[in-house]
Amino acid sequence: MLLDQDPAHAFMPYPAVEPAHAGGGPLAGLTFAVKDLFDVAGYPTSAGSPVVLALSGIKPRHAEAVRLALDAGGRFVGKTVSDELAYSLNGRNIHFGTPRNGAAPDRIPGGSSSGSASAVSNGLCDVALGTDTGGSVRAPASHCGLYGLRPTHGRISLDGCARLAPGFDTVGFFARTGAHFLRAGQAWLGRDAAPLPASPRLLRAAEAFALADPGAQPALAEAQARIERRLGPAGDASLGPVALEDLHWAFRYLQADEAWREHRDFLLRYGPPLEPAVAQRFAWGRDLDPAQVENARKVQADWRRRLAGLLGGDGVLLLPTMPASAPRLDEQGDGLESYRYRAVHLLCLAGLAGFPQATLPLARHDGAPLGISLIGPPGSDLSLVELAAAIAPADPSAA
């Protein structure tokens, strides 16, 4: 990495190679970091796995999202730690360590884009690239008090980026301020194919709010009020007829099925010793009943239609990003699995549909940040980022 110090253990400690960047553009004067799933010429790519790192060799070319950032004038400062094979929401890596949550140092940072969220939240860079398959940008953004975008599926190229489950993989990003979030959006998104109107319809997902911790409700209500001051009062949206519980299972089946197919050859050939929870997820994907997977696809298609109908071209869905602020660093096994179970109920909504979701750091709960999110129609990504930037509190450090 290119920094003198990394007190947050956010970065992979690769020998520094600094790629050239454009002199101007939306990221001019800003620094950026890159989750170690993206190739950067002159570096290996680990995907959070020591065995993938050994296999990697030095990459000759930048991933497309890295090239976009350099062309937008951003200065690359390093590659960041990822959860192993990006298949976790926790932000702990038994091989490379746990990056520090800059907003709540006694909490897990969230993952799998843990190092990117850590680097931005600790002020070690301005913006950062992550990936979000099942929540890997949104969860750490919520935990670390950052703006984060999971874009429309396919919006930012995955070229040169390691995959987890291709049907759900997206390239996303983090920023500490609304102003930086907007510049990141301009760099990585370009123009919207389907921009939102200036004041979109706000729809409140009551079933999603009901999943958040009771203690978090007052702060979430305040965050909602701040958004309503911009967009007007939220209407109620019913997500049914399919229950969140079923949507959540559909997402998990499909993600696990794809993740197993994507990694099968690697896992069988090299037998890498995985973090136990990650190993269990792959084994579960291996052993899934094809009928369950087939049914999950139907649930997915129904949900996509349902959400498209709710949002039309002018609606945004309001929901808590995560059910609570980040678990403490000493939280183990069952506690984390139960937290993950609840979190996926919220995270699956945009993921299953392939719709964009922006998370805003507008709430706090139990002394740590909690994000609130807007899901927009496909292709409205930059509009969501612009909305988030317009809603963001003024920040004296924002450029």
Next chain:
Amino acid sequence: MLLDQDPAHAFMPYPAVEPAHAGGGPLAGLTFAVKDLFDVAGYPTSAGSPVVLALSGIKPRHAEAVRLALDAGGRFVGKTVSDELAYSLNGRNIHFGTPRNGAAPDRIPGGSSSGSASAVSNGLCDVALGTDTGGSVRAPASHCGLYGLRPTHGRISLDGCARLAPGFDTVGFFARTGAHFLRAGQAWLGRDAAPLPASPRLLRAAEAFALADPGAQPALAEAQARIERRLGPAGDASLGPVALEDLHWAFRYLQADEAWREHRDFLLRYGPPLEPAVAQRFAWGRDLDPAQVENARKVQADWRRRLAGLLGGDGVLLLPTMPASAPRLDEQGDGLESYRYRAVHLLCLAGLAGFPQATLPLARHDGAPLGISLIGPPGSDLSLVELAAAIAPADPSAA
């Protein structure tokens, strides 16, 4: 690595770069592997640690021991898995896996030169480089049914090799047959400064034999008889006045003290998540009482004088390499620590003194190999290897 297949998981899966080798020499026609502590130009070096691997970059030069093998006509086939930072005798690496013991697939291979012993014992190469600080060649050689040499301290250059505890670190090697062991000795040792006579005095370390499992005694006695057929009846050697227990502690203090000093900056700066037993050893080295370390140095100096007196220029000490055959793969925590404790009583004798030790795969116990060893005076390394080759059973596959 340069092999098509590695069913033993012995090798680090680096992209293949084949260095040139001489057309003739003692290793002509033989293949060799290299523990991933040695630099090979075109490869990174991990020392069994994902964080060291990330820091490594691609090495521009061969380690001196690698250069010797290439100059001796050996063909390099790959870098092998090491225990984490080479600080274990087990041969399990939580980041890169457990190489298969080719002689006893249900047993641990032993470490830290686990991948090298695995590669040779599975027939994936002919000879292999390892390092031995506290037993990391001798233990896996014994467990995998191989010939192995821990040389006189300083005999083979450590240039381009990662360190564990420099006062004890040595470069050693493995072979499957006596004939290959001899050719490896010719390649890596050159001529002896202090060769043994053709028929050295054989001294039996009764206190060391007493530490071996009762069930292993008949096989060890047979192995002794085979050696005596070559060298004549063994005389009795008393190791005292210092008890093996005290020698063992002296070794552990000194090794832990040096290992902590060697890795202190790395551990404090990067906070790598270590295998728990390895982390404990470093923490123990950090917290040692300097008076204990000072006393251990006196014990070491006394033992070196004692052993030099016993062996003179013409004696070799006979002892079991390990207290028993390899623990089973499912052996955990306390069982392995207790095995390590007993093993270090035997392994510390050559290590503390800096004298060379050759282990020969002449015994079996409980259905798996067990080595028997000869310790010679400093500088008698090639003589020991020649003795081992002369004692070795005929092997039809030996070149």
